Amino acid sequence: MAQHPEHPVVSTAPGDVRGLWRGEPGAPGASAAFLGIPFAQPPVGDLRFAAPVPPEPWEGVRDALAYGATAHRIDPGDTLIPEPAIPGDSTLNVNVFTPAPGGDARLPVMVYIHGGGYVAGSPASPWYDGRSFNRDGVVTVTLSYRLGFDGFGHIPGAPSNRGVRDWLAALEWVRDNIAAFGGDPARVTIAGQSAGGGAVLTLLGMPAAQHLFHSAWAMSAALADVAPERARTLSAKLAHLAGVTPNRDGFASVPEKTLHDLQHDAATPDSRDPLAAVHVILDDGLSWGPMIDGELLTQPTVASLAAGVGSDKPLVLGTTDDEFTMVTDSARGKLRLVPASFALGKLKLPRGARRAYLAANVAQRRKGTAAVLGRYVTDVVFRSDVVRVAEARGDARTWVYRFTWVSPTRGWALHCLDVPFWFDCLDAEGVTALAGDAPPRRLADAVHGAAVGLVRDGDPGWPTWAEQPGATRMFGGEASRPDVDPDGYRSVRSLVAGPTAWA
Structure with a gap:
C-alpha cells in the first residue's frame, strides 16, 4: 500500500487507518500517532448498557488524526492532570503511538489505562502521549472505557462491569491488531494510575484477562471491589433520584447527562457530619468501579492475587x-x-x-x-x-x-x-x-x-x-x-x- 511520508497507513481487522508522523520517518525520536481508532461500536441506543460490540468494518482509509470522543463529558476546570472532554458517541477507542508502523518490528507494547476515580478522566490527555516510550523502543496504547454508572453501576437486565468489559475488549483489539503497528502481542504490559492502577490490579487478579497481557505496573492504585449489596443499594438510590424503575429500561430512559449529575448525589451520604464522605471512602471505598459480580470478579482483588491468579506476571x-x-x-x-x-x-x-x-x-x-x-x-x-x-x-x-x-x-x-x-x-x-x-x-x-x-x-x-x-x-x-x-x-x-x- 502506498504511504504518504506524513501519513502512514496501517491495516487493522475492521479496515485501514491513516496516522500522522511526528518527526521525520526513520529519524531518531520520530514516532507516528494513530488516534481515535474504534475498538467497539458506540455505546448508545440499544448498546448503551450492553457489553462492547466489535466495530463495523469500513471501506477505504479511515483518518486517525485526532483523538476520538471521550466518555469524560464535562470539562472540570483545573485538574491535576489535563483531561480533555471530546464530544461524540464513539467513545470506545484506542490511541496508538509507534516508532515502526506497518513493519514487523515486534516491539514490546505498553497499554495505559487512565485514572479519574472510575467516574472521570480522559485518554486524550497530553501527558499520555507515548512519544518518549516510542523513543525507547516501546509501542504505546491508551484506551477509553465507560465511566461512572454507565460503566460500573448495577443494572438488572444488563451485563455487569461494562467498564471492565471495555478494558478486555480493548486488550483483545491490541492482541489482534498491534502487530500491524510494529508491536508484539506476546509482550504486552498493562499500566495505569489511580483508578487506572486499580484497573491494572483488577485485571491482574481476573482469570478471564490472563491471556491478554504479560506484565503490569500499577501507580497509586485505587481498588474498588464494590460489594454486590452496596452496588444494588446505590443503583436503587440512583433510580429513586431519577424517578425511574431500577432496571435496564428505566435507566435507559434517563439521558446520560442526567445520570451523570445524579450519580454523585446517589453516592453522597445523607448526613450533616462534615466527615461523612471521608468515612464512606475509608469504610466502604469508592462508590463506582469494578464490583464483585460472581462472573468476571468472583472475589476481592487481593484475595484473588493471594490465591495465585496472575502470579506468573x-x-x-x-x-x-x-x-x-x-x-x-x-x-x-x-x-x-x-x-x-x-x-x-x-x-x-x-x-x-x-x-x-x-x-x-x-x-x-x-x-x-x-x-x-x-x-x-x-x-x-x-x-x-x-x-x-x-x-x-x-x-x-x-x-x-x-x-x-x-x-x-x-x-x-x-x-x-x-x-x-x-x-x-x-x-x-x-x-x-x-x-x-x-x-x-x-x-x-x-x-x-x-x-x-x-x-x-x-x-x-x-x-x-x-x-x-x-x-x-x-x-x-x-x-x-x-x-x-x-x-x-x-x-x-x-x-x-x-x-x-x-x-
Whole structure:
C-alpha cells in the first residue's frame, strides 16, 4: 500500500487507518500517532448498557488524526492532570503511538489505562502521549472505557462491569491488531494510575484477562471491589433520584447527562457530619468501579492475587507519599490546635491502632494534624494496599516503590505528581503547575527508565519483594543511583491486618 511520508497507513481487522508522523520517518525520536481508532461500536441506543460490540468494518482509509470522543463529558476546570472532554458517541477507542508502523518490528507494547476515580478522566490527555516510550523502543496504547454508572453501576437486565468489559475488549483489539503497528502481542504490559492502577490490579487478579497481557505496573492504585449489596443499594438510590424503575429500561430512559449529575448525589451520604464522605471512602471505598459480580470478579482483588491468579506476571506497584494530603492541608489552620490522636479517633481509628500508627509516623506528626490526617487517608486508600498486594503475591515477581519528591508548587509528593516523570513528558501542558519550572531531569530518567525496564526486559532494576521483603525503590530528587529502603512501607504496617484479612 502506498504511504504518504506524513501519513502512514496501517491495516487493522475492521479496515485501514491513516496516522500522522511526528518527526521525520526513520529519524531518531520520530514516532507516528494513530488516534481515535474504534475498538467497539458506540455505546448508545440499544448498546448503551450492553457489553462492547466489535466495530463495523469500513471501506477505504479511515483518518486517525485526532483523538476520538471521550466518555469524560464535562470539562472540570483545573485538574491535576489535563483531561480533555471530546464530544461524540464513539467513545470506545484506542490511541496508538509507534516508532515502526506497518513493519514487523515486534516491539514490546505498553497499554495505559487512565485514572479519574472510575467516574472521570480522559485518554486524550497530553501527558499520555507515548512519544518518549516510542523513543525507547516501546509501542504505546491508551484506551477509553465507560465511566461512572454507565460503566460500573448495577443494572438488572444488563451485563455487569461494562467498564471492565471495555478494558478486555480493548486488550483483545491490541492482541489482534498491534502487530500491524510494529508491536508484539506476546509482550504486552498493562499500566495505569489511580483508578487506572486499580484497573491494572483488577485485571491482574481476573482469570478471564490472563491471556491478554504479560506484565503490569500499577501507580497509586485505587481498588474498588464494590460489594454486590452496596452496588444494588446505590443503583436503587440512583433510580429513586431519577424517578425511574431500577432496571435496564428505566435507566435507559434517563439521558446520560442526567445520570451523570445524579450519580454523585446517589453516592453522597445523607448526613450533616462534615466527615461523612471521608468515612464512606475509608469504610466502604469508592462508590463506582469494578464490583464483585460472581462472573468476571468472583472475589476481592487481593484475595484473588493471594490465591495465585496472575502470579506468573511481573508486577511493579507503588504510590506517592502524600496522595491525599493536599485536601486536608486546606484545613491546616482549623486543625492546628487539634491533637492528632483525637482527629484520628474522629475517623474511627481505634485507640490502640492510633498509638501504633502515630509511633510509626513521627516525622509526619511533626508537620501537624492536617498532615497526619492526609497521610492516614493516603495510607488507608493507597499505600497499605501496596503491602497487602506484595505480600499476597508471595514468591511472584513483585517490585515496590515510593515516589517521595515534593512538588515545589503544592508542597507535597501528591497524587498524580509522578505521572509526567513516568511518561517522561516534563515539557507537556500543565506539568509546571504541579512540578514547577525545573522538575529534576534525573528523576524522570530514573522513573521512566524503570518503566521501560519492566516493559522491555521484565525487570525495573531493584530487588523484588520476595528476594528482600520490604525492599522499596525510593524515587526522589537528583540521585542517579537506585536508592532502596529495606522496609520502605514500615509506616503503614500497623494498618495491614495480615493474610487472614485477604479472604
